[in-house]
Amino acid sequence: LAKTTQPISMDSYEGQEVNITCSHNNIATNDYITWYQQFPSQGPRFIIQGYKTKVTNEVASLFIPADRKSSTLSLPRVSLSDTAVYYCLVAGNTGGFKTIFGAGTRLFVKA
């Protein structure tokens, strides 16, 4: 299973764009890259998923370079409520979609 590496923590201010980069050097051909958000006392929640290039939804954008060995989650104009832990995960059907969580990135958004 591909291991992921992310910064342990990041600080930002309201209204700023936040980019969290994740490295996954041994990603497999059929692995997808998925980002989750977790608030205290809640289960992780899906944010965005991609395979290659760029994906955008109403919450975030995901940038994946051609070699797929890293990915960047972009949160536009963060607010205080975006303070959470963000997990980058890679998984595919070869591994039965068994998903191993890394340490995640604790994002603190300040007023």
Next chain:
Amino acid sequence: SAVISQKPSRDICQRGTSLTIQCQVDSQVTMMFWYRQQPGQSLTLIATANQGSEATYESGFVIDKFPISRPNLTFSTLTVSNMSPEDSSIYLCSVIPGQNTGELFFGEGSRLTVL
């Protein structure tokens, strides 16, 4: 998508006792997993709950300590046996409704405190 209900949401247990956590999904799902999240830590995969057969456990987790049942495609239980304070944690059930991309959906978790 999938809506997952876990019971109990929280409990306080005595050392040496066992507790069974239930996970109910609003639709049939093939893939179901149990995770543990200790205070301030990331999630650790305990096992894959297989419908109609024995669960597949990750390294460090054994069936005697964490027996899992999966009688059908919408329901599973995880039992934490012979609990000690080190078992105090949040236990989360998660599912993958579709097999194409592996998007996980989580329940709200069951917070166990062992005294």
